[in-house]
Amino acid sequence: MSNQPPHPALLIPGPIEFDDAVLQAMSHYSESHVSAPFVEIFGETLSMLRKLFQTADPASQPFVISGSGTLGWDQVAANLVEPGDEALVLHTGYFADSFADCFETYGVKATQLKAPIGDRPQLDEIETALKEKQYQVLTVTHVDTSTGVLSELKALSELVHRVSPETLVIVDGVCSVGCEEIMFDNWGLDVVLTASQKAIGCPAGLSILMVSGRAIERFKARRTRPTSYFGSWKNWLPIMQNYEAKKPSYFATPSPQLIHALHTALTQILSRPLGQRFADHRAASQKIKKAVTNLGLKQLATRPENQANGMTAVYLPEGVQAPEILSSLMKKGVIFAGGLHKEIATKYIRFGHMGVSVIDPNRQDVDKALEALKIGLSEVGYKV
Amino acid sequence: MSNQPPHPALLIPGPIEFDDAVLQAMSHYSESHVSAPFVEIFGETLSMLRKLFQTADPASQPFVISGSGTLGWDQVAANLVEPGDEALVLHTGYFADSFADCFETYGVKATQLKAPIGDRPQLDEIETALKEKQYQVLTVTHVDTSTGVLSELKALSELVHRVSPETLVIVDGVCSVGCEEIMFDNWGLDVVLTASQKAIGCPAGLSILMVSGRAIERFKARRTRPTSYFGSWKNWLPIMQNYEAKKPSYFATPSPQLIHALHTALTQILSRPLGQRFADHRAASQKIKKAVTNLGLKQLATRPENQANGMTAVYLPEGVQAPEILSSLMKKGVIFAGGLHKEIATKYIRFGHMGVSVIDPNRQDVDKALEALKIGLSEVGYKV
Secondary structure: OOOOOOOOEEEOOOOEOOOHHHHHHHOOOOOOOOOHHHHHHHHHHHHHHHHHOOOOOOOOEEEEEEOOHHHHHHHHHHHOOOOOOEEEEEEOOHHHHHHHHHHHHOOOEEEEEEOOOOOOOOHHHHHHHHHHOOOOEEEEEOEEOOOOEEOOOHHHHHHHHHHOOOOEEEEEOOOOEOOEOOOOOOOOOOEEEEEOOOOOOOOOOEEEEEEOHHHHHHHHOOOOOOOOOOOOHHHHHHHHHHHHOOOOOOOOOOOHHHHHHHHHHHHHHHOOOHHHHHHHHHHHHHHHHHHHHHOOOOEOOOOHHHEOOOEEEEEOOOOOOHHHHHHHHHHOOEEOEEOOOOOOHHHEEEEEOOOHHHHOOOOOHHHHHHHHHHHHHHHOOOOO | OOOOOOOOEEEOOOOEOOOHHHHHHHOOOOOOOOOHHHHHHHHHHHHHHHHHOOOOOOOOEEEEEEOOHHHHHHHHHHHOOOOOOEEEEEEOOHHHHHHHHHHHHOOOEEEEEEOOOOOOOOHHHHHHHHHHOOOOEEEEEOEEOOOOEEOOOHHHHHHHHHHOOOOEEEEEOOOOEOOEOOOOOOOOOOEEEEEOOOOOOOOOOEEEEEEOHHHHHHHHOOOOOOOOOOOOHHHHHHHHHHHHOOOOOOOOOOOHHHHHHHHHHHHHHHOOOHHHHHHHHHHHHHHHHHHHHHOOOOEOOOOHHHEOOOEEEEEOOOOOOHHHHHHHHHHOOEEOEEOOOHHHHHHEEEEEOOOHHHHOOOOOHHHHHHHHHHHHHHHOOOOO
8 A cells, every 4th residue: 555645546638657666766865867876877867768658769759857747748849840831739638729729829831630528539530631742740648638549550650651751649648658558659640749657657747758750850850940949859958868878967857756667667667567557547548538438527538449448538518517517526535537628627637547546456446436426426416 | 654665765966766656646547637636736836836946936837747957058049039139158167068059049149158067157257248248038057967067157147147247147046945045035136947866856857947027028128039948937927827827728638647636746845944955965975075075086077166066076086987886886776977077977976966865854865875885995905
């Protein structure tokens, strides 16, 4: 069991519950960011990310920078496209709107391809869009945290490579890396960006990316300088390469404590076969989705193949208010999140089930949550 | 005494040694970034920063964003100036070059006013420069971490307000906030930017800024949108205002653990009169500077009024190599930093003396370091 002080189980789609050893690593004594022991830890962390993203291509490049998942969007917009370029943004919820806004900030035209809430753009629509214009990048939110809609990456990437081979495939994996299968090399992905606090299971504060050799070449061939300073790969690329080669190097001070925590989290993840980790998340997700269906609740993501394995977004029954049920759950020691999709924010709640809450056999978080949800709904007057 | 595992005393100009309670706060159990308990902590943290920066003007605006000190430059360049604007950058070492590079990234013309190594631009030179051109911002590095040169802010700011009243006064306080006196309101400063891991005494991972009401007005009057997304005050200003008003709000996920640690560090700092804290740093600095002078070593910062109170940069004696003395110090349990100023990097070393290493009476870090330096120098063949 956990040695942490008693606290409600945090079952939102990030931040998630953290393992004791990961939290312990957060309180590591102070080290120089260029000391041999820390350079070793940071270098190993970068190498472990290659395994997590399933890339063996030495040209692939991991980045770990203090920030949040959002900083990953800036990195893409500032390094891989130039003002006047075109981005095709596949929309499955809130985060596509934001990514598009980020592109526009950097003078890049973002065209959104939208699907009805709970669905995702279909391959034939995407093919049509790709044939209409030369897009430098296509972005897809692997799991949109606002809707729990899962996108399919393999067939999508194949389509892009076939129809528009110059278009880089950019994956927002903030709510998927660590709980959904991602085969970076095999699927021909160019960027997968994520954050530390979701299925990777490390406290918030890190922007994490894997970038393909092809995307790095695209970056190096820019006609203009990167349009960010803190997010510039011109500044960070040599630093990341040096750290992984175990050589001290400085651009901006990393957070040794967060890197230690990430190192611990990745060591735990890679101590078991990745396939088993994804299977565990799928099994927990199936159990949860079956349970909410049995409660008579409908998910935002309508079709099984559209449903994320690390979270579940469910519409509230008629007459049940989100604050009411969230507060009832809280009294039972369970924290869910409210809605986030602008058009329907008050009509649904979100249940995150990633990391130790589904992997650690000593935790009863999921069962406790399902029980609390059932009782909570009946308490607020909903008859199952 | 500290409950941390035995480790060498980290006496570089940041990251510094951290207090046990601050490190303990880093391993806080997971919380939602929009939960009432965390919103309370974040709100209090922002309010405490007002006290640290000595501003009572309600129009002043603190920002705390996941990142590093460098992200503060991006925030200034992306929010307070527009492409084509002019910045006057006062140069006292490495960090002015970088800040200027950051401005250029955002299409802002940076003019550097340089001083010889170890000195700072003089007020009459600055006055002349300000009269030559309309600068939207002037930047000054309060303490340049590469040289240990201290800039004087009060007279500088008075000069700018008198000669070029439209020019915003931007202070890079990365190596000064928490150990050098800064009177934000009284001195008429517009931005002081810093990072968590130096004299504030919280692990790295946070970009911290105080912004004047005047600068916020300038930001709001922009003709163009901010040129960063992650660093955009358009995105962050409502979030910071909401957190301080204890209202949950979301743009990008903050790091609850780092915010808890910052809250703990600020609570400790504000538990004593600030004046006492600055006096303690001055006293330790005087003692160190006297000791290195007695060892026959020369500082980069030549004149006493140019010398920082939180660090000391000293030239190595003829024939002594930096790796040799740094390694000798390390064997004695003390970590100093090498040189950083490009032109003379191999010729000097840096001793950081900020935070608990000088404030906590139970720590002997400074005495231990001075003793190690004396013995280390004699071991590598230097006769005092």
